[in-house]
Amino acid sequence: MVVAYPFNKTGTLDLDEAYYEAQKQPGLVRVQMPYGEPAWLVTRYEDARFVLGDKRFSNAETANHDAPRIRAEMEPGGINSMDPPDHTRLRTLAAKAFTKRRAEELRPRVREIATGLVNDMVTAGPPVDLVDCFALSLPISVICELMGVPLEDRPKFRVWTDGALSTSRLPRGELMANWEDLRGYMRDLVIDHRTAPRDDLITALIEARDEQDRLSEDELVELCVTLLIAGHETTSSQIPNFVLTLLDHPEVMAQLRSDPTLIPGAVEELLRFVPMAIAAMFPRYAKEDVQVGTTLVRGGEPVLVAIDAANHDSLRFPDPDTLKVDAPPNQHLGFGHGMHHCAGAALARVELQEALRALLLGLPRLHLADDVEWKKEMMIRSPQTMPVGW
Template sequence: MDITRPEPLSYPFNRSDTLELDERYARLRAEEPMARVKLAYGDEAWLATRYADARFVLGDARFSRVTPPGRDEPRLGEQTLAAGMLSMDPPEQTRIRRLATKAFTNRSVESLRQVAVEVADGLVTTMVEKGPPVDLVSAFALPLPVTVICTLLGVPVDDHPLFAEWSEGFLSATGLSPAKIAEYQGNLWQYMATLLAERTTDPKDDLLSALAQVRENDDRFTGQEILQLSAGLLAAGHETTMSQIPNFVLTLIEHPAEMARIRENPDIIPQAVEELMRYIPLGLGSAFPRYAKEDIEVGGVLVRQGEAVLAAIGSANRDESAFPHADTLDVTRKSGPHIGFSHGAHHCLGAPLARMELQVALSTLLGRLPDLRLAVPVDGLRWKEGGFMRRMTEMPVAWG
């Protein structure tokens, strides 16, 4: 049914210096599951807070990622995100996505597991040799996924200080000015263009070489598409995992009984990773709106053609109707699939890689560092400002 448009709520709700899910989400799920919200920039949007509605919007082909003419995408920052294939619909999105799909199959990712295990083990050895306290972010959470994604793509790991800064141009909401975002994006594209050119004349056994050959030999794909895909994979390929490793550890430190269950039975680590992905609301707020291609009812309200809907993934993953005792962390939970990696055509391409890295991280940290704990009070942790994801910039830890 159609309803009178209410006054929009200022959005996002979550704070950037905690992993707590704002209590307003629970109220909205119970009283106003499709709420009108207004972000700092762009149009108003509907916010789908329940699991069924969020999953429906993310997965139904009647919703598009392409911004309709005359619409201004609701967003946190002044700059519209350079989202590449995330701003496309099938079949165009599928055409580009399949270029990288083979690199992220479960089989392909498993071939990288031993690399991840060796890197993680070496990083913890260095931590132990140095002795506590150690910053978990710089000593472990950052170098592990960076090394793995660089190995996959064929990017020099030693160049990380360069592309880590430039990646912020793709991942910043309010932390950078539009001019700085454009500068960083241009730098990363130029960097990747140089590497792709090198792989064209001197191919190696890596994903960049495969993409370089596609660029040269398959006119179904433009050079710009290959460049955007390559840069996007590098930027996103380490950021989420880098954020979630400290988030996982902090959450388990705050739930010692659940940490003990994992230590006692490491076989449940894959299950624990899924539960932590469900439980932790990584995003500061929802991004990447879906636009209704036609009038369509969602959660009891009529979304008119062209209107934007934001899927509140963090809220959806705490929906009691989908996950009994949803606000309780249970590392042995066996309920239905979370949408922490999104859903539908834009389900996270790198989900298998992220899962593997997070499994290796938990296994190594909990297996080798007894009594892992914070070395500072919780309110002394430093958090990143101005981004889309909630993560710590420093996390001093101790053990033993």
């Protein structure tokens, strides 16, 4: 039997019951997304780690198939649609900018930005929109400084990113124009950096392109686009998600305020606990017959890995639907696993930790001031606007 997919609904952060039902099945579940061919859906933790880490599953093969997807249009390529050796070559370049050491070196600046944003909120007075005044501003400021992107161009990013991650049936012309505007912006920025080099990530990538011949011009532009979107969108969405979750758990919020040393562990638990995605993304194609649990996935068949469901697998996480911020490290899959593990995970952790620290300590009576307006027809679930007071 083939089941209609995705399961998760917009306007909530609940994990749909269909995922729990799928975990009770003896094997993988066959699902049908709105477009593309049917796929196997992975919902259990051990199966997820296996598929994400096994080189017999290919991301690049999606280009040769009618891949399962939410939108009618096939998504542009990029590093997430590559296999080694091309993936290894590009990821190695990008990863140098996002090492744990580099992220920790950036922590004082991230804290300065986060504290400044909270002070600006206090000066403006409640209510303020947490999304626009804090959640978007913090990661965008950081990634702009890291890459060498003018901060005054920030408003453009929200338009481009919303278009890139939208699940709506945008007219083909509008969708393509959105991507070309973003690529065109990056091409112009690369030209500007090539003319006037700076001490930033774009200049470093240009040097790899021009001097070491490790990137084609198109790869350079696509990598910059990917880093710009990935460098702020997920974090800016998780900040309000985390705050909403903590507001639903006031005892946990009080625990973190009384002992801020728990915040790093709380971020890890929240990354596990909050199911942000509407659906599993980036199908992987089996290059040969592969046994996944009790299911034989035939060569040429696609597999979707539902990370949010795997993070709520009771076989791996006892009492998975209880938020436990003082629990030990839990090896969640919030940043993926294997060769496509998020290259910016260390920086995202620093940003999320400093965001919670600034909000919890700087706004001791933080609360919702009005109804939350949710993003609609997007691949990820998060507030579009979130009025708060304190």
